[in-house]
Amino acid sequence: MNVAENMKNRPRILVADDETIIAMQLGELLESEGYELAGVAATASQAVEMAADLRPDLVLMDIVMPGGADNTAGGADGGMSEPGDGIDACAIIQRDLHIPVVLLSAHGEEHFLRRARRALPSAYLLKPCQNTQVRAAIEVALALRVHNDPSAPFRLREAHHRIKNSFSLLHSMLRIQEIQTTDAKARHSLADAGARVLALAKAHESMVGGGPDAMSDAKAHVERLASTLFGAQSPPPPQAPLALELDVEALNLLPAQVIPCGIFLAEALTNAIKHAFPAWDGSDGQGDGTQGGGVIRVELHARGGQAELSIADNGSGLAGDPAELGRNSFGLQCLHAAAEQLEGQMAIASAPGQGARVSVRFPLYRDYQSRSA
Missing domain, CATH: 3.30.565.10 (Histidine kinase-like ATPase, C-terminal domain)
Structure with a gap:
């Protein structure tokens, strides 16, 4: 795999933090660890908008940050029109965009944790945290995203459908060759090959749903x-x-x-x-x-x-x-x-x-x- 392919396959991460220096430090950390910095959001609303537009693989989100232009406070129950802070933004991004969010916070108080639990972040890290802790949380969240990807069943069904169609086409071609062949041994061989291909086609057909x-x-x-x-x-x-x-x-x-x-x-x-x-x-x-x-x-x-x-x-x-x-x-x-x-x-x-x-x-x-x- 060449350098261009490595760059293309790097996980893309959006950083959301209203502290410019901290956001820069997180961006440098991500780049040094082999990730791609997809962008930096300074408010909770901007984080939601950028996540929807950029579709990163993960969002690294500060909790205490301004909501948006109107600073409308919401909740983690899915009823907000604008996120009030990072926890609200986390709930929206994970629920509506199916993008994992790792929350960063200097606050470990019970009321923050209670709201965070309802938002279901992929991880909750307390500042200050070591670079290895951030990387570990990101790697686990990315792995869980692959496992829990809501579009995976659709893609699997589509793959079975395409494979079934390909095998069915190949079976039809073998049948045409079998009918047109005059040599008995060749006909038997083509019939055998066609039967095996048809078995594969029917197997994938049964797994489409x-x-x-x-x-x-x-x-x-x-x-x-x-x-x-x-x-x-x-x-x-x-x-x-x-x-x-x-x-x-x-x-x-x-x-x-x-x-x-x-x-x-x-x-x-x-x-x-x-x-x-x-x-x-x-x-x-x-x-x-x-x-x-x-x-x-x-x-x-x-x-x-x-x-x-x-x-x-x-x-x-x-x-x-x-x-x-x-x-x-x-x-x-x-x-x-x-x-x-x-x-x-x-x-x-x-x-x-x-x-x-x-x-x-x-x-x-x-x-x-x-x-x-």
Whole structure:
């Protein structure tokens, strides 16, 4: 990072103090500590106006300072038209502008503290205070601002929405390539890639409406992804009249669980659609040991504090030991990776002519942390 970028990324701080010498000293302190002095206000009203215009990252505010032109006194309860002093200005700036304020004062009397508590400053420092104390208060206030930023949920939703749109566009492009490609292996590879991209798109779609810690509706997520994948990839009759059955319980997923859950579903469902019914010819209504058509069943249930996601079919079963197949199968490797991110246990059950069942059991608890984080 060059010098210009460092200057651009420095936190901008507005100083509000009616004592010119003190304001200059605070400005020099801020500059020496790596902050940018956004401006200096001499009255409480000016501090509010400059905070609204300049939008600094933080305001360093003296308590005892003139209110404004008419010196109208207000209170810290949000009903003032003009701030009467620094405490009133603090209440307005934090409530209306969502900018943290660190109060500086030589007064520690109870009535000052009582009013300051109602204004909810990020810190309250008694003069004289050391430079290290000022810096510590500023750093904590800036960190809290990032954590409590009221616009953060909106920005997060917007990010999920944009990411979802990008993945959806990429999925559409892959589908077009898949349809136009004549090579069977290439079509399968494009279908696999499209399924993974679609899983990511649907994961971000399910997280659009919530904040960083909001739970996602697993039932809606799983049903939507399974139906979309099945509709896009199942071959049309009479090649293989497949049916999709959904048995999905209403439960919630943590944000970190949504993507690996979707990846696991996409891989298992795509594999079932492509490989479970290889000998189907559609002439007798059955194939690979099935009666009345092929069925792929997706289930999600809560069992003793854990969730179990399973994808089963009544097709031909896996051709070999799943453990051995996984060594050369990128799809099975993706399944294992998704299960590991869920802190879950993956299981594969299969018998020739009796279909296959792929499942993962993973914990449902708020302390979950994805291993990919």
